[in-house]
Amino acid sequence: MISSGFESKMKDFKLYLKKMKSYEEAIGLIYWDMRTGAPKKGIANRSEVVGMLSGEQFKMSVSNEMGEWLGYFSEAEQDARLSRMDRKIVAECQKEYDRSKKIPQQKYEDYVVLTSQAESVWEEAKDASDFAKFQPYLEKIVATNLEFIELWGYEGHKYNTLLDMYEPGMTVNKLDQVFGALREKVVPLLNAIKASPVKPATAFLRQSFDKEQQKKFSLFILGEMGYDFEAGRLDETVHPFATGLSPGDVRITTRYLMDDVNSALFGTIHEGGHALYEQNISPEYIGTPLCTGTSMGIHESQSRFWENMIGRSRPFWNRYYKDVQKHYPGQFDAVSVEDFYRGTNEVKPSLIRIEADELTYNLHIMVRYELEKELFSEAISVADLPEAWNEKYRDYLGIAPSHHGEGVLQDVHWAGGAFGYFPSYALGNMYAAQMMRTIRKELPHFDELVQAGNLLPIKDWLALKVYRHGKLLTPTEIITDVTGEELNPDYLVEYFTEKYGDIYQL
Amino acid sequence: MISSGFESKMKDFKLYLKKMKSYEEAIGLIYWDMRTGAPKKGIANRSEVVGMLSGEQFKMSVSNEMGEWLGYFSEAEQDARLSRMDRKIVAECQKEYDRSKKIPQQKYEDYVVLTSQAESVWEEAKDASDFAKFQPYLEKIVATNLEFIELWGYEGHKYNTLLDMYEPGMTVNKLDQVFGALREKVVPLLNAIKASPVKPATAFLRQSFDKEQQKKFSLFILGEMGYDFEAGRLDETVHPFATGLSPGDVRITTRYLMDDVNSALFGTIHEGGHALYEQNISPEYIGTPLCTGTSMGIHESQSRFWENMIGRSRPFWNRYYKDVQKHYPGQFDAVSVEDFYRGTNEVKPSLIRIEADELTYNLHIMVRYELEKELFSEAISVADLPEAWNEKYRDYLGIAPSHHGEGVLQDVHWAGGAFGYFPSYALGNMYAAQMMRTIRKELPHFDELVQAGNLLPIKDWLALKVYRHGKLLTPTEIITDVTGEELNPDYLVEYFTEKYGDIYQL
Structure with missing residues (x-):
């Protein structure tokens, strides 16, 4: 009643x-x-x-x-x-x-069963590099999504309806424009890097590192970022994630690789960035649908801001490299901070998205975006995906997988029906760079703050501008309110050009 | 519909x-x-x-x-x-x-609020040894329970209705009889022990013990008991507990004291006993109200069977003492297995129930039982409790608390309204000893099994006789089916007389 x-x-x-x-x-x-x-x-x-x-x-x-x-x-x-x-x-x-x-109950339940089955089949297919095994499931998933789009309705491109689920308001037109502009600059930059005589040393990143020390260091950096340990905890999982149960309980996980000093650390900083967002949503939104991040893209901008713009920056390492040396005694005696910084920022085309550097990462995303777009305009079919995938990798990254396990089968997303999700990752990079430009104006001593390990004013700025709003504002409102303009890929291009021009002496 | x-x-x-x-x-x-x-x-x-x-x-x-x-x-x-x-x-x-x-909704909700407030007040009152602070809350809780009893109805003694919540079918008449018989033998036995010239050495139990080693040893013993780690896990909490979420997920916790080799271990074995019960309930009861232990008393019989009848037995230490020595290198070189066994079984009247030895533990329970019974027959009032408590301790244990924090305020149960719960602990001891008598007949080489570390046949026997039935059978059906007779305190008396007669050379 x-x-x-x-x-x-x-x-x-x-x-x-x-x-x-x-x-x-x-x-x-x-x-x-x-x-x-x-x-x-x-x-x-x-x-x-x-x-x-x-x-x-x-x-x-x-x-x-x-x-x-x-x-x-x-x-x-x-x-x-x-x-x-x-x-x-x-x-x-x-x-x-x-x-x-708009979706009939039975159709939806069938789809849940289908994707759940598809995820197990995908796992086997990936291990066996056997696309044919996965193909019939993927065909059904795409077909069902096409049916759903008809029921939900769409404007312009059918794929827009899927994009809107993860990034409200995002369209193919907009993505074509921003991804196009980004690719136009990133591909030549990548070629210049490949041609550069500078080859950062990285062997020192691949020693054997004590897990307890990795954990201690991860916890230390989380504390520096202003992560509230009374409103969260750090655990260990195969795939790192953050989950905001309420602003008072935002948990993160990371993965410790014994032979990689950076993997757990950057995983922690990344998830820590997501967590800062969720921990700092205004209490008035608790118990409402506004008590979460506004979109996948804006959420990802916060994780990547902390991971890349701060965590992979020279001022950060000028401050924290001595802590790396302290946590792994003797292991970095012969490595200068500059070498560590450069090694950590090595750019190198690779086949696996989740292992990519921050520059080529965007190209991995664009491959997926182009394929999804063509699947939902029915310009290509599921059967065409493996060849189309390999071709795009050759075009964008200059390399191609030797088998489908490191190619078209590498991600779980499609098996779960998450079409329209991938662009968020690259959007996050662009939003982050654009916010970086603004924060540097509003906190003119930004680099000095980072170099002094004084990260809290940065967290507070982001809380004021982004975190506290939860889902009250749309992604476009957020980026426009914060930076004074809509999403603009130029800032990410500038960031890359400056950073990698310096590292690779271009 | x-x-x-x-x-x-x-x-x-x-x-x-x-x-x-x-x-x-x-x-x-x-x-x-x-x-x-x-x-x-x-x-x-x-x-x-x-x-x-x-x-x-x-x-x-x-x-x-x-x-x-x-x-x-x-x-x-x-x-x-x-x-x-x-x-x-x-x-x-x-x-x-x-x-x-039968309880009006509003009355029940008020009661939930009352007990929740009472638990915080109790905590402060306990810390300050201030019974007057807690008294008004306890008075309301008792009064409300008396009202509830009127609404629920009762047969014979009003307290029977409360007992039945934890031990279906249990009555004051029955408890008076079994506790009376037990006390009649335990008090003189305790006096004989006090008079005995034998004083087991215990200082070696109180060294400093590495927490990781304590944890390793606890996990090792759990494995020996047949605890299924794919259907549970061991964590750390201030108050140890077991929780059966489903037979496939029964979790336990323990507490590590740095200066006590036995506390975490016996906590683990005790909760492990509860867990074996829940892990081995027949799968057909999953998803029904029968998928749990049949009563608090029978549940407690299983934890105490493992903790005391097995874990504090000589055959057990004949087998596992060498593992203690291995886990704490050098710390037990000068201690014989016999000394370890005796020290572990020291009997000594003390004020705090949860720290009591297995013999005097029952007297702690009887104090509480007598007081609860008198509260609900209205023979005494809440205001009389502190004095009545101290008097009973003098009668049964020969000692009295110096302040209420170690006396009438020591347990949380009453603050939560859990009247009728305490007897379960002593019932568990009696059920356990009675089952022990039967298992020794049916597995004639019982001691040899324990001494060989071959505990699984014991677990299997208990699973067959007790665990698998869940709540299908009543406590009386269980004990009668397993042992051929109803609850009989004589077996616990026999067990104590034999065990402590030997240790204290009576």
Whole structure:
């Protein structure tokens, strides 16, 4: 029963949303637990628990009650009484409601089963480099997504509807423009780097490093970034991740490689960047759909800002290299800070996205973007993917995989149906560079702050400009409010040109 | 909507119960996480999540749907078609339904708030040894329980209704009899021990012990017991506990004291005993109210069987003492296995229940039992408790606390309203000794098995006799089926007399 009167309806609506968020929080904790050490014999039962809780949350999102509230609050008279925050909350609920209502229940359930099966098949196919094994699943997933797009509706390119799920408002036109501009500069820069006589030494990064020391150092750097350990914790998983259960509980994980001094550290800084965002969302949004990052691209901009713009910068290493030397006694006696900095920033085309340097990383993303776009314009079919993949790698990176396991089968995303997700990673790099340009104006001693290990003013600036807003602002509002202009790839190009021009003496 | 037809109604009913169990599993995981390291700033929000999930589970237990099913399955015609398992399931649901329905919603919610406040007040009162501070809360808790008892109904003594919550079927008459018989023998035995010239050396138990080694040794012994690490894990908490989320995920915790070689180990064995029970419940009960131990007393019998009957036995140390010596190199070179065994079994009246030896432990329980019984017959009032407590300690243990923090305020149970719970601990000891008597007949080489470190046949025997049944059988059915007679305190007396007669040369 929905009570009458604007105020009391709003109160009931908020309680209802809080309950939905509570389901999400419980589900989030269960996933965290599954990845960090839940006993394997409990997984089957636990998956049913997740299924039940997700089902309850989903039912609430499309219930008649929800429909009535959305109808009521969208009436002109009531809409005029909504605060900015409440209007955004209603809009978010409406978006989820519409999206979910348009897919027949049975079709959606079949799709969940399909992607879940596809993920196991993908794993086997990847290990065997056998695309044919995975192909029929991927064909069904693409076909189902095409059906969903018809049901959801689309403007312009069909792929726009998928992009909008991860980056609200993003379109093929916009991406073609920004990725085009970026590629136009990055490919020649990469060629210049390849031609440069400068070849940074990297062997010292590949010694044997004590795991406890790696962990200590990761925790130390997290503390320096202003990560709140009373509102989070660091654990170990095969694939690092961050999960914001509530602003008071944002957990991250990393992976320790015994023969790589940087892997765990940059994994930690990256996830730490995601975590700072979630820890610093304004408390007023707790229990509402606004209590999360505004988009995958803006979220990724924060992880990459910390990982690359700060963590891979010369001022950072001028400050923290002595701590590396202290944590691994004797192992870096013969290595100068400059050599460490250059080694850490080596640029080298490679086949695996998640191991790529920050420059070529964007090219890996563009390969995927082009292929997804063509799949959903039906310019290519799933059967064409392996050859198209290899060709794009040759075009963009100048190398091609020797088998599909290190090629078209390398990522899990497509098996899970996550088309439209990949661009977020490169968007994050562009947003980050654009914000970097602004922060350097507003905190003119930016490099000195980093070099002094005084990172908190940087965190506070990002909290003020980005973190606290949660999902109140759209990605475009955020980037425009912060930097005074819409997404512009030139700042990332400038950043790369300056940084790698210096390192590679171009 | 309840579907028609016995089969389909039963199917729906089981799905409904599975959903209730899923809520319980999610709640159980959240509590485990809160105790093992959830960030403190997330606790307030997480508590609301628990509140929501518990509320959903509770609503299901007293819903009209539940009422209709219980009505239907209790009709003679349908009841006759129920399997033994299903009849027990219906009975369990009926019991919970009746219990919950009889308390007005508001009264119950007020009580939850009261006990939650009382727990914080108790903590302060305990630290300050200030009973007066806690007294008004305890008075309200007792008064509310007396009201509840009127609503629930009772047979004979009012306290019986509370006992039944933890030990179905247990009564004051029965406890008076068994505790009386036990005390009659234990008090003189304790006096004889006190008078004995034998004083086991214990200083070697109190050296400094490396935590990692303690953990390794705890894990080793758990493995020896047959604890399934693919269906559980060991963590560290201030208060050790076991939690069975499902038979595939039964987690335990222990506490490492740096200056005590035995504390973490016996904590682990004790919780491991609880865990073996939950890990080995028959899979057919998963998702039903039968998928747990049958009572607190029987559960405690399993933890104490492993902790005391096995873990504190001479054959056990004949086998495992060399592992203690190996784990703490040099620290036990001068200590013989016999000295270690005797030191580990030192009997000494003390004030704090959780630190008591296995003999005097039962006297600590009897003090609490007598006081609870008198509170609920209204023979004494809450205000009388401190003096009555001290007097009972003098009577039973020959010592009295110097302040209430180590006296009447030492346990959290009353603050949480858990009256009727304490007897379970002593019942566990009696059940365990009685089962020990039987297992020695059925596995005639019991001591040799332990001495050979061949503990799995013992685990298998307990799984067959106790664990697998979950809550299908009542405590009385279990003890009678296993041992051929009802609860009989003589076996615990025999066990004590033999064991301590030997150690103290009586």
